[in-house]
Every structure is written in C-alpha cells, then in structure tokens.
Amino acid sequence: MSKLRILFLCTGNSCRSQMAEGFADALRGDAIEASSAGVVKHGLNPLAVKAMAEAGVDISGHVSKTVDELPDLDFDWVVTLCGHAAETCPYFPAGPDGRPRRVHRGFDDPPSLARDAKSEEEAMAHYRRVRDEIRAMVERIPESLED
Template structure:
C-alpha cells in the first residue's frame, strides 16, 4: 500500500505522519509526504521525533511537483488547507482528511514550541 500525507508546508505534521508510518509499518506501507506550499523541515519536529526515537533529520520538505503523476492508494490530508486544495491523483486514490493542530500555531498560544511538538 502506498500512502501520501499532505499538508501545506510539509514541515511538521505530514513529515511526522510519514515517519511514524514508516516506523510502525515498514515493509507493508510505503509512506511519503508533500506540501502544497513547502517551507522546509521544522527543526522542532526533528527534535520531537528524535526524543521519541525516530530520526527524521534526513527527510526533506517536498512540494506537489515531487509526487505529481505518482500512484497512491491513500492520500491523507492533515490540515484543512490541504484538504480544501487537494489535487487529483492518478488511479483515484481514497482521500481522507485527518486534521491535526498546527504545532507552530499551538506554540503561539499557551504552549512552548517543544510542548506543541510533543502535543502532536
């Protein structure tokens, strides 16, 4: 099964979802992630995942051009912007929205950046 996690920046949520999927289902699920407007991997996401025992430091923020025309069985949008702007993919994969709070936005509230990442 091939799964794509899609969000706006491909900096945190989709990167973490890709990594957790690879961590727990290596060999049975091929996971990738991309963003509608990629902005680079968030260092706090790298740190939070490292603390959880999963290294994402080698992952890179990718745009839609990196996955356009590729076949996926499932596309999971993890933010409302990506859900509203989800492009079409070949083979008509199932598209599911599983929204998560944006850690940088959480950090602007009551939580520190580290607490926001741990919240994910």
C-alpha cells in the first residue's frame, strides 16, 4: 500500500504546519509522506521546536518554506491549518481521481496567543495545547480529514 502524501499548509510555515509534519513523520511515517509549507516564510519558531521536543519529536532541522519551494509532488491531501492559508491557498488542480483533496482543519496560532505572555512558561502553555490538538488530528489520519 502506498503512503498518503499530505501537504500541511499554514501562513508562515513556522509553527502549526511544522508541528503537523513532525508528528506525521514521527507517528505515522509508515503511512504518511508529509510535507509542510506556508503562503509566506516566517522562519521556524523556536518555541514550536521546544514544544515538539517536549513531546519527543525533533523538528529543529526543519526549514520554513513556501509552496513554490516544494519539489513537484503529487499530493493526496492539502490540509490548511489556519484561516489565512485556507483563504489564500494556491490552487491545486484535481486530477481524474479527484486528488488532491483539500480540507481545512483550523488551529489557534500559538505565537499570536502568546504575544502578551509574561514569561516563556506562560507562552509555552499555548504551544503545548495547540501541539496536542495537532497530534490528535495527525494520529487519526485519514479519518480526521474525512470527518
């Protein structure tokens, strides 16, 4: 059986999409070939790296990239993780088999939530919550995409 090829797309490819790709690789690498990208590049968020390390997943080697920088991949699913990406998602033409299927699974933006945090620990609470929500979605793929 071939792996599901999934693109996780977010605004800046700095946090949520990186977390989703990291979990897909670490937890579902046998069934998913994951990629992530942003509408623009914001650079890898260090608190996202820290939150994922706490969950046992190393994304420190990931690089923030745009869709235009991806190799020519044929995706089964394009999953937008934030409203801005859903609204500005590049067009992925569906082939005769209906692929790629596009679905929106929105998650709060940890950097925005943590903007007024008084300490790194207070900020990390937002990253951890969103990280855990993304993990739950990834663990249930493909069901979580078809719901």
